Amino acid sequence: MKILVLPGDGIGPEITTATLAVLQAAGRRLSLGFAFEQRDIGLATLKTRGTTLPAEVMAAVPQADGVILGPVSHYEYPARDQGGINPSGELRTRFELYANIRPCRSRPDLSLLRQPMDLVIVRENTEGFYSDRNMFAGTGEFMPDPDMALSVRKVTAKASARVARAAFEIARGRRRKVTAVHKANVLKLSDGLFLREVRKVAQDYPDVALEELIVDAAAAHLIRSPDRFDVIVTTNMFGDILSDEASELSGSLGLGGSINAGDEFCVAQAQHGSAPDIQGRDLANPTSLILSAAMLLDWRGRRDGTAALVGAARLIEAAVEAVLATPESRTRDIGGTKGTGDFTAAVVAAIAGR
Numbered sequence: 001m002k003i004l005v006l007p008g009d010g011i012g013p014e015i016t017t018a019t020l021a022v023l024q025a026a027g028r029r030l031s032l033g034f035a036f037e038q039r040d041i042g043l044a045t046l047k048t049r050g051t052t053l054p055a056e057v058m059a060a061v062p063q064a065d066g067v068i069l070g071p072v073s074h075y076e077y078p079a080r081d082q083g084g085i086n087p088s089g090e091l092r093t094r095f096e097l098y099a100n101i102r103p104c105r106s107r108p109d110l111s112l113l114r115q116p117m118d119l120v121i122v123r124e125n126t127e128g129f130y131s132d133r134n135m136f137a138g139t140g141e142f143m144p145d146p147d148m149a150l151s152v153r154k155v156t157a158k159a160s161a162r163v164a165r166a167a168f169e170i171a172r173g174r175r176r177k178v179t180a181v182h183k184a185n186v187l188k189l190s191d192g193l194f195l196r197e198v199r200k201v202a203q204d205y206p207d208v209a210l211e212e213l214i215v216d217a218a219a220a221h222l223i224r225s226p227d228r229f230d231v232i233v234t235t236n237m238f239g240d241i242l243s244d245e246a247s248e249l250s251g252s253l254g255l256g257g258s259i260n261a262g263d264e265f266c267v268a269q270a271q272h273g274s275a276p277d278i279q280g281r282d283l284a285n286p287t288s289l290i291l292s293a294a295m296l297l298d299w300r301g302r303r304d305g306t307a308a309l310v311g312a313a314r315l316i317e318a319a320v321e322a323v324l325a326t327p328e329s330r331t332r333d334i335g336g337t338k339g340t341g342d343f344t345a346a347v348v349a350a351i352a353g354r
């Protein structure tokens with residue numbers, strides 16, 4: 001399997017190194033060949049090339065079987081016309097990675113919750129407030145005068161329907177419940193359209209229950225009664241916020257895996273950002289990106305019918321769970337004392353069966 005690796009900014013390079021070590025260990029154990037093609041993006045190429053996303057990186061995406069994308073520091077990027085392209089947004093829109101799939105679950109003595117949580121947030125990934133054009137080229141944000149800023153949020157039937165279908169398909173392999181999270185009580189047209197499409201898709205899945213919940217109540221229920229959720233489907237920004245909430249409630253932002261998936265391409269990406277406050281200090285928990293890479297293997301394996309890749313995903317997940325269950329192996333964000341390197345070494349050893 002050929003994987004394009006884009007380490008990104010902040011803690012990106014550290015957690016990417018950890019993730020590649022884990023993939024290599026799984027490859028050795030299962031005699032699977034992983035070929036990594038690593039390329040710089042972000043602040044590194046802004047300095048050397050004047051852009052955070054060189055054209056040849058985008059050209060390399062279709063040549064690979066999958067992409068591992070480290071977090072990026074887009075808050076520090078200049079405007080798009082000065083080279084600040086948000087790699088997440090650009091990859092998601094250009095390659096139609098319409099579903100951002102973010103599983104989150106509680107583990108004994110790590111979770112901040114009273115009830116168990118085992119859910120998947122399926123976030124619309126190509127529009128809403130966050131398409132790259134909205135963020136940086138000014139076509140979605142406007143300042144008619146220096147004291148007024150306007151943002152346009154785009155919701156289409158097509159994007160709503162395809163992400164809803166992705167959510168119902170995932171629910172079929174789980175507890176068969178989809179919760180559509182929205183704000184259609186106020187945003188009657190945009191979230192109303194999203195809900196209309198989710199309800200339409202639900203008719204094709206009579207075996208899956210559909211629940212509808214307003215986003216503010218959903219945020220509260222995530223804390224009080226997380227066990228009511230199986231699969232949540234929602235628009236881009238709500239999914240962004242709720243998935244950080246769920247991840248932190250599970251114990252840390254550093255725990256939840258995530259893929260950006262379309263029909264043709266898949267990009268593994270940690271749920272969290274580039275965490276510049278802990279950059280270069282061996283403090284980052286690499287679990288999120290490691291589990292994201294496992295999700296990428298699973299996605300590719302299922303799509304191509306390659307059972308060995310699905311097996312590698314399960315092997316990596318089992319090793320991560322075993323290490324997380326050992327208090328002495330935990331990183332600081334989850335109450336342990338280990339650094340990124342030691343945690344990774346423990347996962348590699350678990351994969352090797354040592």
Ligand SMILES: NC(=O)C1=CN([C@@H]2O[C@H](COP(=O)(O)OP(=O)(O)OC[C@H]3O[C@@H](n4cnc5c(N)ncnc54)[C@H](O)[C@@H]3O)[C@@H](O)[C@H]2O)C=CC1
Nearest residue numbers: 071072073074075076253254272273274275278284285333
């Ligand atoms: N997908 C992406 O590339 C994303 C990028 N960002 C960018 O990241 C930068 C920093 O944003 P923040 O708001 O600080 O969010 P953040 O997610 O980077 O960090 C929030 C807090 O969580 C901690 N944290 C995050 N990941 C961790 C990990 N793996 N292990 C241990 N602790 C971890 C950080 O140290 C920080 O205290 C900004 O430039 C932002 O635009 C933010 C979200 C997503």
Ligand SMILES: CC(C)CC(=O)C(=O)O
Nearest residue numbers: 086088089130240269271
């Ligand atoms: C809005 C995105 C481009 C960044 C983000 O928050 C994410 O990757 O989840």
